[in-house]
Amino acid sequence: MSTTSRTGQRLKRHTRLRKKVAGTPSRPRLQIFRSLHHTYAFVVDDTKGHTLVAASTREGSVSEGLGSRTNIAAAQKVGAAIAQRAKAAGIDAVVFDTSGLKYHGRVAALAQAAREAGLEF
Structure with a gap:
């Protein structure tokens, strides 16, 4: 059995x-x-180390009308919001980083919503 925590494994x-x-x-x-x-x-530019745009369920505009901020519907709203903000900033294509998480559930829902809103990856 591994002695590393789940968070440690994800970070690895x-x-x-x-x-x-x-x-x-x-x-x-x-x-x-x-x-x-x-x-x-x-959305991050790694050459400069700057965050260009961001979205989360902590924002009122995104979490408005959601019963839970941890479900797939919330992830879809975040995906649509990040795509809309990226398009407004002139970003059409991105590289997707799952942060060590499985491409499943909320992660996949966020990615799919961002694709449907016009972001290419």
Whole structure:
């Protein structure tokens, strides 16, 4: 049995993933973070180390009308919001970073909603 915590294992996977996935000015990185209570999404330019746009369920405009901020519907709203903000900032294509999480459930719902809103990855 592993002595590493689940968070430690996720961070190890994220580090391994980040060796291959990097955001450039022409194609920044769409990173997600899923906590117990909220879902966050950031578009990051790794060459400068700047967050270009962000969206989360902590914002009133995104979490409005949601019963729970931790379900798939909330992740879909975050995905649509991040895509809309990225398009407004002139970003059409991104590289997707799952942060060491499985492409499943809330992560997949956020990605699918962002694709449907016009973000290419």
